[in-house]
Amino acid sequence: MMSEVKDFASPVRPTWCPGCGNFGILNALKRALANLDLEPHQVLLVSGIGCGSKLPDYMKANGFMGIHGRVLPIATGAKLANHELKVIAVHGDGDGYGIGGNHFLYTMRRNMDLVDIIQNNQVYGLTKGQYSPTSERGFVTKTSPEGAIELAVNPIALALAAGATFIARGFAGELPHLAQLLAQAIEHRGYALVDVLQPCVIFNRVNTYDWFRARLYKLEEEEGYGPSNREAAWEKAFEWGDRIPIGLFYQVEGLPTYEDQLPALRVGSLVKQGLRPLTPEEVEALKQEFV
């Protein structure tokens, strides 16, 4: 029997503000998983702390809500323990690109086989509206009345530079398109970034649904664009103004993942490897080696 969107429904009602872009991401993710005929027990959602990180509560699947910024180390550990799980990290731009920024770079370098969904609302939602790593320069908040000073992080360019093997950007207001991108990311073997433009209707009054709708276009509709050309992707990564691309920027298939190469996993994933206590002789041999 094929799985359905309702198989991923949770009885917990979201506490997100009405109109929050996270609803679109939640619905697109359920649709992507159902379209791939996956079942809740095959999926692990790992989140951190933030409005968006509440998502695992609102879906039926395995879930782990970690601490702010440490989503990718937890997702990595889970994947190494059981690489049959579809591991999906889901967290805000503050969590993923700010406090978790170094994990972001290192998970890409390793080509861990997991999906990294960033709920990119360009603001700290949960803590009530401070500017975030992706806030545009000059973005005014109560704690930055004269505007954000730093340059905004460019996740697509960072991902390209760090060697990510799947790099996409979606929009929370384009559900079928986002569901398709998420399905592609889940099917990709290796690290897959899906940066999702996610309007925060309370604390970001600049990057609204209307603001995005006036600017977004789809890469797949751009004549001559294909996701296998790194140089073309690099050029598109810097397009952020009157026109903003969404879709698959870049994908390279067939490269080995970290799990493929880790010697300890050659005989199978850790959950499949039997554990046994050391014999007294083995303990003695270890003592001789280290004492």
Ligand SMILES: Cc1ncc(C[n+]2csc(CCOP(=O)(O)OP(=O)(O)O)c2C)c(N)n1
């Ligand atoms: C180590 C640590 N530092 C800071 C915080 C406070 N804090 C909680 S959520 C958050 C940022 C939320 O922004 P983002 O990650 O973009 O998620 P959003 O709420 O916008 O979905 C911060 C700074 C925390 N919980 N833990």
Ligand code: SF4
């Ligand atoms: S504060 Fe913003 S990100 Fe948080 S639930 Fe409300 S609209 Fe969504």
